[in-house]
Amino acid sequence: MIALLEVSNLARAYDVRRGRWPFAKPATLHAVDGVSFELPAGRTLGLVGESGCGKTTTAKLVLGLVPVSAGEVRVGGEALPAAHSPNWRALRRRMQMVYQDPLGALDRRLSVGRQVIEPLVIHGLGSAAERHEKALAMLDAVGLAQHHFDRFPHELSGGQRQRIVLARALMLDPQLLVCDEPISALDVSIQAQVVNLLLALQQKLGLAYLFISHDLRMVRQVSHEVAVMYLGRIVEQGDPDHLFATPAHPYTQALVSAIPTHARAKKRRIVLPGEPPNPVDRPAGCAFHPRCPHAVERCRIETPVLRTLADGRRAACHLAEQIA
Amino acid sequence: MLRYLTGRLLRAVLTIFLVITFAFFVLHLSGDPAMMILSADAPPESIKAFRAAWGLDRPLWVQYLAYVWNALHGDLGNSMRDGRPALQLVLERVPATLAITVPAFLLKLTIGIPAGIYAALHRNSLTDRLTMMVSVAGFTVPSFVLALVLVLVFSVQLGWLPSAGRDSATSAILPIVTLGIAGAAILARFTRSAMLEVLGQPYIRAASAKGLQWRKVVVQHALPNAAIPTTTIVGFMVGTLIAGAVVVESVFAWPGIGRLLVSSVSNRDLAVVQVILLLVAATMVTANIIVDVIYGWLDPRLRRGSRAR
Amino acid sequence: MAGSTRVCAGEAVRVRRFFEAWPPLTLLALGWIALMVIVALGADFFAPYSFTALDLRARLHPPVFMGGTWAHPLGSDELGRDVLSRLIMSIQLSLLIAFFGTMIAAAFGTAMGFVAAHFRGKVEAMILMLIDFQASMPFLIIALAVLAFFGNNLPLFVMLMGLNSWERYARIARGLTLSANEQGYAAAVRQLGASNLRVYGLHVLPNIASTLIVSMTITFPETILLESGLSFLGLGVQPPLTSLGNMVGYGREYLTRAPWIMLSPAAVIVLSTLSISIVGDWLRDRLDPTLR
Numbered sequence: 048m049i050a051l052l053e054v055s056n057l058a059r060a061y062d063v064r065r066g067r068w069p070f071a072k073p074a075t076l077h078a079v080d081g082v083s084f085e086l087p088a089g090r091t092l093g094l095v096g097e098s099g100c101g102k103t104t105t106a107k108l109v110l111g112l113v114p115v116s117a118g119e120v121r122v123g124g125e126a127l128p129a130a131h132s133p134n135w136r137a138l139r140r141r142m143q144m145v146y147q148d149p150l151g152a153l154d155r156r157l158s159v160g161r162q163v164i165e166p167l168v169i170h171g172l173g174s175a176a177e178r179h180e181k182a183l184a185m186l187d188a189v190g191l192a193q194h195h196f197d198r199f200p201h202e203l204s205g206g207q208r209q210r211i212v213l214a215r216a217l218m219l220d221p222q223l224l225v226c227d228e229p230i231s232a233l234d235v236s237i238q239a240q241v242v243n244l245l246l247a248l249q250q251k252l253g254l255a256y257l258f259i260s261h262d263l264r265m266v267r268q269v270s271h272e273v274a275v276m277y278l279g280r281i282v283e284q285g286d287p288d289h290l291f292a293t294p295a296h297p298y299t300q301a302l303v304s305a306i307p308t309h310a311r312a313k314k315r316r317i318v319l320p321g322e323p324p325n326p327v328d329r330p331a332g333c334a335f336h337p338r339c340p341h342a343v344e345r346c347r348i349e350t351p352v353l354r355t356l357a358d359g360r361r362a363a364c365h366l367a368e369q370i371a
Numbered sequence: 372m373l374r375y376l377t378g379r380l381l382r383a384v385l386t387i388f389l390v391i392t393f394a395f396f397v398l399h400l401s402g403d404p405a406m407m408i409l410s411a412d413a414p415p416e417s418i419k420a421f422r423a424a425w426g427l428d429r430p431l432w433v434q435y436l437a438y439v440w441n442a443l444h445g446d447l448g449n450s451m452r453d454g455r456p457a458l459q460l461v462l463e464r465v466p467a468t469l470a471i472t473v474p475a476f477l478l479k480l481t482i483g484i485p486a487g488i489y490a491a492l493h494r495n496s497l498t499d500r501l502t503m504m505v506s507v508a509g510f511t512v513p514s515f516v517l518a519l520v521l522v523l524v525f526s527v528q529l530g531w532l533p534s535a536g537r538d539s540a541t542s543a544i545l546p547i548v549t550l551g552i553a554g555a556a557i558l559a560r561f562t563r564s565a566m567l568e569v570l571g572q573p574y575i576r577a578a579s580a581k582g583l584q585w586r587k588v589v590v591q592h593a594l595p596n597a598a599i600p601t602t603t604i605v606g607f608m609v610g611t612l613i614a615g616a617v618v619v620e621s622v623f624a625w626p627g628i629g630r631l632l633v634s635s636v637s638n639r640d641l642a643v644v645q646v647i648l649l650l651v652a653a654t655m656v657t658a659n660i661i662v663d664v665i666y667g668w669l670d671p672r673l674r675r676g677s678r679a680r
Numbered sequence: 681m682a683g684s685t686r687v688c689a690g691e692a693v694r695v696r697r698f699f700e701a702w703p704p705l706t707l708l709a710l711g712w713i714a715l716m717v718i719v720a721l722g723a724d725f726f727a728p729y730s731f732t733a734l735d736l737r738a739r740l741h742p743p744v745f746m747g748g749t750w751a752h753p754l755g756s757d758e759l760g761r762d763v764l765s766r767l768i769m770s771i772q773l774s775l776l777i778a779f780f781g782t783m784i785a786a787a788f789g790t791a792m793g794f795v796a797a798h799f800r801g802k803v804e805a806m807i808l809m810l811i812d813f814q815a816s817m818p819f820l821i822i823a824l825a826v827l828a829f830f831g832n833n834l835p836l837f838v839m840l841m842g843l844n845s846w847e848r849y850a851r852i853a854r855g856l857t858l859s860a861n862e863q864g865y866a867a868a869v870r871q872l873g874a875s876n877l878r879v880y881g882l883h884v885l886p887n888i889a890s891t892l893i894v895s896m897t898i899t900f901p902e903t904i905l906l907e908s909g910l911s912f913l914g915l916g917v918q919p920p921l922t923s924l925g926n927m928v929g930y931g932r933e934y935l936t937r938a939p940w941i942m943l944s945p946a947a948v949i950v951l952s953t954l955s956i957s958i959v960g961d962w963l964r965d966r967l968d969p970t971l972r
Contacts, residue, residue, distance in 0.1 A: 144871055169872055390813070632821075
């Protein structure tokens with residue numbers, strides 16, 4: 048069965064200059080470098096990593112908002128059309144995006160109801176009455192009341208706004224939702240509610256999610272599969288419980304150990320030396336090797352590929368077997 | 372900081388080139404440059420000579436380069452009026468203009484800035500409201516109206532001061548006062564808002580909460596920070612030292628550059644107009660560079676060359 | 681007795697609240713502006729005489745409050761022309777020029793701002809350079825240079841007024857559009873599949889409109905001042921047309937003998953620019969308290 052979303056060897060590079068001096072040496076920023084994954088319909092792939100690891104760029108590449116430098120994105124078996132072309136616009140009905148900042152993503156001058164209806168207006172679907180009805184139904188589905196229709200964004204709470212953004216995204220009955228840090232801007236108590244809503248909607252509508260976050264616990268909760276990114280590459284991928292319980296890649300191990308828990312018998316936290324390097328100055332070989340406690344000579348020279356280990360997990364590390 | 376300054380220098384050079392290009396295109400768009408600069412009834416030999424000197428029969432980009440070269444040397448033709456090089460004519464008038472703009476500038480500084488600071492420190496007091504009302508007049512009353520009203524009062528009714536010309540020792544007073552008042556009003560308002568913005572910052576409250584005397588808070592914390600935006604507008608005023616007195620000079624028949632510009636525009640003495648345009652551009656750009664240098668020194672964020680990543 | 685005091689107190693509160701929302705100064709300013717607009721629109725109707733009507737027997741008559749007659753309420757000038765009529769026509773012309781100039785500047789500037797924010801890269805760099813250039817030179821000088829090169833005709837003059845301060849609108853439009861585009865509502869709606877026309881026309885423009893309108897209340901008086909300055913110098917509106925600036929220019933020669941020729945247009949200029957500034961300040965506070 049063809050997966051809903053297939054990404055192969057996706058890469059995106061930017062030409063930058065070091066400094067503002069016009070004669071500075073040009074350099075290349077590899078925001079995303081060889082990312083591949085598959086997302087079947089109705090499932091969630093969680094994408095985690097620190098800021099600057101390429102998560103948001105991956106989201107933009109998947110949606111077709113940014114052209115690829117290399118590799119391919121296929122939705123339902125078909126390649127992505129060029130950004131903002133009529134075919135691309137038609138594709139919006141299959142894939143939508145949920146944003147980090149719900150207040151910024153909404154036009155503060157229009158009532159939220161009107162904004163929820165807007166996708167239908169843009170694509171010319173349904174009569175005015177039908178659109179209104181569907182919008183009300185969608186408000187209900189995301190857990191808002193009918194009277195919220197005429198409210199303005201600044202009159203709603205953060206959680207309610209995010210529900211509106213969700214409702215708007217779902218109006219076109221998409222099959223795939225790319226959620227870029229959808230809950231980081233919300234209060235912790237609201238985060239759980241929104242996550243539950245996302246899960247309920249997935250059950251009901253069969254949505255697939257690409258869930259991007261730096262919050263590992265949330266990702267573990269919602270994902271059917273998790274991929275960990277570092278400097279534009281996926282370094283580990285696998286079942287969430289498995290991955291968080293016994294991480295294979297040294298980077299994942301450090302991330303997992305940093306999750307605050309109240310378990311008494313907590314393993315010692317792994318603190319990585321150094322800072323996350325500049326994506327422009329990527330180290331040769333394994334991008335992680337300068338900070339890796341297990342690095343050997345081979346890691347400096349040869350870039351590890353994402354390979355399947357004996358127990359079914361996938362990690363991009365030369366020493367995965369030894370470390371686990 | 373060096374990087375910051377080099378960037379600004381580049382920008383300044385670019386602006387000058389832009390002005391030269393602008394003048395070049397306007398000149399060529401509006402008609403035949405030779406006819407325009409020399410005047411319609413000039414003898415054909417001088418027209419031919421002009422064409423040769425300016426390369427008007429060569430391709431456009433060559434003309435442009437020649438123009439730029441000439442412009443940088445200040446050689447943009449002779450004035451239609453008396454045939455002398457326009458540059459010379461313009462430079463002769465500079466002292467007269469400076470004789471009123473420089474004192475006016477000092478007047479603006481010494482009245483405007485303290486007034487603005489005082490108004491900000493005593494917000495909503497009577498003095499504040501008065502200062503603000505007067506300063507509003509500064510940018511709503513056109514300079515020629517102010518000038519004429521002053522002439523009406525001080526020359527016509529009271530007979531104290533001469534109304535025009537540069538004959539007596541007191542001739543300069545009214546022009547200087549006119550320029551000074553208008554500028555002081557604008558500066559006062561600007562300084563007041565800069566100060567108010569700074570005074571509203573949390574670090575001011577923190578400083579006085581630490582127990583620092585209010586006077587010291589103002590002098591050590593508020594003023595230096597308010598100086599930064601104020602420098603920009605003062606810099607702009609410095610830049611207009613040459614160009615800022617066009618209307619006032621006309622009202623008072625003061626023999627400076629402004630008056631020369633107006634008469635040149637009426638007579639379409641384009642050589643002179645071009646020179647003045649470039650001179651003004653050069654002055655503005657220089658003033659901006661000086662402001663940038665002062666900024667670089669005043670603003671510690673630029674001094675240390677910290678990069679926000 | 682107590683009942684009526686309570687009624688009076690309630691009245692007083694309502695009056696106070698009314699004046700809080702509408703400060704008296706702002707009301708006066710709005711009243712003046714309304715008066716000017718009415719005069720400008722109905723100038724031909726209101727003017728008692730034609731503004732070019734000569735009456736050499738009634739030269740330099742003082743206005744009514746300085747010993748003159750009601751035949752010329754604001755006096756007459758050196759050619760016997762009625763100052764009031766000329767003032768009315770001048771108001772019409774000056775306001776029209778300032779209005780069109782401001783509209784042109786706003787439209788052009790906003791469009792440039794949109795283009796810069798939409799296309800980024802080299803296009804944006806070029807537009808930024810133009811903005812810098814415009815901001816760094818005093819516009820009076822640029823205007824004079826253009827007038828010198830091209831000569832003076834009314835349409836050109838209005839276009840020139842339209843070039844005054846366009847860069848302010850461009851900066852605002854660009855800044856607000858950039859933030860809308862980056863992570864904001866413009867990106868979101870575009871992502872829904874909206875066309876650029878929809879994004880800019882239905883979403884961005886209405887959102888930045890209030891800021892632009894406040895800018896207009898700043899550039900409109902500036903345009904009036906620019907036009908009257910140039911006309912005063914004899915380089916703006918040319919006779920037989922009359923504008924506020926050139927009335928002051930003509931009145932200057934008769935400053936000693938007949939100051940009223942110059943004083944009435946001058947007063948109108950000052951009151952008009954003052955009123956618009958006051959209304960502008962009030963609008964700014966009203967529309968967006970976070971703006972300063």
